[in-house]
Amino acid sequence: MEYIRIENDFPRITHSAVTLGKFDGIHRGHRKLVEKIIGQKEEGAQAVVLALGNASRTILTKEERCRLLEKLGVDILLECPLNDRIRHMKAENFIKEILVGDLQASYVAVGEDFRFGFERKGTPQMLKEYGRKYGFDVEILPKEMDGRRKISSTFIREELSRGNMEKFHALMGMDFSVEGEVEHGRGMGHKYLLPTTNLIPSGEKLMPPNGVYITVSYFKERTYQGITNIGYKPTVGGEKFLGVETYLFDCHEDLYGQYCRVDFKKFLRPEQKFTSLEALKKQLEKDAVKGQEYFRKEK
Structure with missing residues (x-):
């Protein structure tokens, strides 16, 4: 084309x-x-x-x-x-x-x-x-x-601003997604929390609210279910740029530098600042359980 x-x-x-x-x-x-x-x-x-x-x-x-x-x-x-x-x-x-x-x-x-x-x-x-x-x-x-x-772009923008991924899919006929090359983060997830992949979304793309979502990530030959945080990581000191950080279930590979598309299925909770890394980790583990339950019900 x-x-x-x-x-x-x-x-x-x-x-x-x-x-x-x-x-x-x-x-x-x-x-x-x-x-x-x-x-x-x-x-x-x-x-x-x-x-x-x-x-x-x-x-x-x-x-x-x-x-x-x-x-x-x-x-x-x-x-x-x-x-x-x-x-x-x-x-x-x-x-x-x-x-x-x-x-x-x-x-x-x-x-x-x-x-x-x-x-x-x-x-x-x-x-x-x-x-x-x-x-x-x-x-x-x-x-x-x-x-x-x-159905209109205005209607879709409204639902996206609410984090309504299910309605977005119904109106668009496809999931909301973010794609790009996996970048190195600060390593906080691997050291203290849950290992994650990091993407920086395009500046031209309209994004849903910051928070945690249930997602599916697509690489060249592999597909992983997971949970994704959109935001600035306030608990660990904050980031300058909006990031898309995904914890992939059952993945133990180094995916740095690979191209990835993350499809968003469901909004779980808003991004929030926790009192400690331990409190954040416990919440992420709860989020992961909800994500795994979601995919079990989808089968």
Whole structure:
């Protein structure tokens, strides 16, 4: 898949099927839109995702989003920040100059509440009208629902901020995860507490509340169940950077330098400062027991 960040002009693409939106996280509603443009590849179109918007923290990192969209079959991801040109462009001009002119869209799929153009005056119905004028088809999809509420990035962000990993999975169709190379910590876990692996999450990734979670960690050829602390380790003097520290059940290997993905299953408790290392260790052992019980029930 080709990834292009729009700085000024859009690329010229021949015969595209386009879906537009924020695509902050690729949730269940987004996947329905992506399925629609993938279906147009049989007609010779390139499947293009046009992600509009700015966010300092995102549900998925750029790498995660690219990897997922590529797996789904997308050909091109266009990331378009809302710069002055796009923010002040009239909806009619956006359709004529970008969708028709640059992307040569033959098909466009959007959600029923999609808005675009200056003052958000562009609507799905406007796309349909101009599609008839310029010769491209438009499909408007109803929002995916969770009970009575529409699935959206805002909804997912709310649940993530509560540490509700189960609801996150239900809305996204995948677990919340953090990935990276295992780094050396200060060795406190191996010396005094429980041996752990340490990751530093991407600064662009929106994180759940600091605390202890039940997790599954994936390495190249191995998978380990465990518990993970997100936070700054206040009991042992604190850290400058937010860390993701995982105690892996039944693991006695040195995993330093290996690439790892940690999937979060359930929130156990907030991060807290204990009066001593011994008190912290006792609590971590209790957390580990809860984690092991969770996985036994899952079998």
